[in-house]
Amino acid sequence: MAQTAEGHQQHPLGIYFWVWGLLFVLSAFSYAVDYFQLQGYLRWSLILLFMFLKAGFIVAVFMHMAWERLALIYAILLPPLCLLVFITLMAIEGDYTVLARLVAFGPAAEIIAPHH
Structure with a gap:
């Protein structure tokens, strides 16, 4: 991580683009659950899994919790x-x-x- 003149940390933009792409893929998987009309516990397990993964990545990277x-x-x-x-x-x-x-x-x- 690079230090700016004011002493703040600057994270590489690449990680933000990777996580943004990963969020897009996880959202596509979430929509695929509805598209393929999965039902029952499998449906809700996958929806909750994708929801928690997306929330975790947002909190960790975009809200800077990882650092x-x-x-x-x-x-x-x-x-x-x-x-x-x-x-x-x-x-x-x-x-x-x-x-x-x-x-x-x-x-x-x-x-x-x-x-x-």
Whole structure:
């Protein structure tokens, strides 16, 4: 990385063009999932995979996270990851509650707490 006269780091433009091209390819793959009409868990797994890859490249390169100190990276990325863990735990608990109602009260519980 080159240093400018003011002491700021200047990253080579090539990496930005490579990541831009990679984002274009990942977007094309994401659209291909719809074009080939994939369904079920495969569809959503691929869409989420491409989404997370694109977001990761944008944060790492275009938001300059790849060149930050590790402490700052942890300070920015750990809170959202903790929130994702808590949301997952709540979703599991919600499914358990619906299942417990169905077992305890039978099909009538579906009227009380309809499952999406």
